[in-house]
Amino acid sequence: HAKNCGKNNAKLYCSALTTRIMSHVKLETGLRRALQNNELYLHYQPQIDVRSAQLVGVEALLRWRHPELGLVAPDDFIPLAEETGLIVPIGAWVLRTACMQVRAWQEQSGRAVRVAVNLSARQFKDENLAQTVLSVLDETGLDPRLLELELTEGTLMDDAQATLSTLEQLRAIGVYLSIDDFGTGYSSMNYLKRFDVRALKIDRSFISGLPEDSENAAITRAIIAMAHGLKLAVVAEGVETAEQLQLLQQYGCDLAQGYLLGHPSPEEAIGELLMGACETVVR
Ligand code: C2E
Numbered sequence: 292h293a294k295n296c297g298k299n300n301a302k303l304y305c306s307a308l309t310t311r312i313m314s315h316v317k318l319e320t321g322l323r324r325a326l327q328n329n330e331l332y333l334h335y336q337p338q339i340d341v342r343s344a345q346l347v348g349v350e351a352l353l354r355w356r357h358p359e360l361g362l363v364a365p366d367d368f369i370p371l372a373e374e375t376g377l378i379v380p381i382g383a384w385v386l387r388t389a390c391m392q393v394r395a396w397q398e399q400s401g402r403a404v405r406v407a408v409n410l411s412a413r414q415f416k417d418e419n420l421a422q423t424v425l426s427v428l429d430e431t432g433l434d435p436r437l438l439e440l441e442l443t444e445g446t447l448m449d450d451a452q453a454t455l456s457t458l459e460q461l462r463a464i465g466v467y468l469s470i471d472d473f474g475t476g477y478s479s480m481n482y483l484k485r486f487d488v489r490a491l492k493i494d495r496s497f498i499s500g501l502p503e504d505s506e507n508a509a510i511t512r513a514i515i516a517m518a519h520g521l522k523l524a525v526v527a528e529g530v531e532t533a534e535q536l537q538l539l540q541q542y543g544c545d546l547a548q549g550y551l552l553g554h555p556s557p558e559e560a561i562g563e564l565l566m567g568a569c570e571t572v573v574r
């Protein structure tokens with residue numbers, strides 16, 4: 292507010308504001324160049340079958356190394372990418388890179404793993420999304436059932452016509468859909484019946500207090516029971532301790548993901564895991 296840039300605090304306040312605007316502009320121009328400058332890359336985090344302890348999939352997580360600012364966290368640049376619409380070309384790059392990588396691992400190791408790719412609401416409003424997914428699958432020759440798209444509750448609650456028709460097209464292509472950060476968004480369960488969802492990912496905030504936090508334990512059990520009642524798989528996010536994993540196993544949770552089982556890692560580390568070079572855990 293220009294009005295606040297009065298006499299006394301003016302200098303301090305205005306310059307703080309200027310710095311914020313400047314860094315926003317810097318991030319935005321930086322993000323526009325990031326793709327062509329090869330500053331974006333992916334890390335992959337293992338998803339483990341709780342019963343068999345096998346690696347069954349990975350989640351692709353976007354990373355950005357800015358030439359001056361260094362590593363910028365997704366939570367700092369994804370919202371900006373959404374606002375500016377840059378998430379659409381960036382998201383297409385993520386999809387293509389992740390699918391190519393899974394094919395490369397498949398050829399190297401003879402093992403098929405699933406890859407989960409995060410999609411933001413903005414990408415869902417893009418009428419070309421299904422076409423992008425289709426061409427990526429076509430180019431890479433990846434089985435659609437090895438591609439999982441992670442959406443949030445908010446994305447599915449938006450019943451804009453574009454969202455609905457995109458969901459229908461994706462279902463026809465045969466990719467899997469899962470709900471990320473489940474339990475933190477809108478609480479309507481209607482969309483679970485309406486859409487062909489494969490899995491719910493229990494948000495890390497419910498897992499982090501386990502096993503002590505009895506409320507989060509109750510919520511976790513309830514989500515697992517509901518998901519199984521609807522014939523959906525359950526993935527626990529943010530599993531950091533052996534006690535948490537043990538409890539989840541006891542609750543019948545299907546898959547687990549978290550620092551205990553593997554940090555988000557470069558493709559070589561996952562490749563080694565698949566080749567059987569190390570046992571289960573990536574550090
Ligand atoms: P998310 O999809 O819920 O991803 C899980 C986040 O939790 C990741 O943060 C991951 O590094 C972190 N994490 C995993 N295990 C643990 C754990 O045991 N403990 C803790 N404390 N954290 C854990 P990251 O990589 O910073 O990503 C943050 C968010 O950015 C993601 O949340 C996702 O919403 C978004 N994001 C990341 N990559 C993409 C992308 O390619 N496209 C879109 N649209 N969004 C993305």
Ligand code: MG
Pocket residue numbers: 350409441471
């Ligand atoms: Mg995710």
Ligand code: MG
Pocket residue numbers: 471472492494495528
């Ligand atoms: Mg999540």
Ligand code: MG
Pocket residue numbers: 471472
């Ligand atoms: Mg998230």
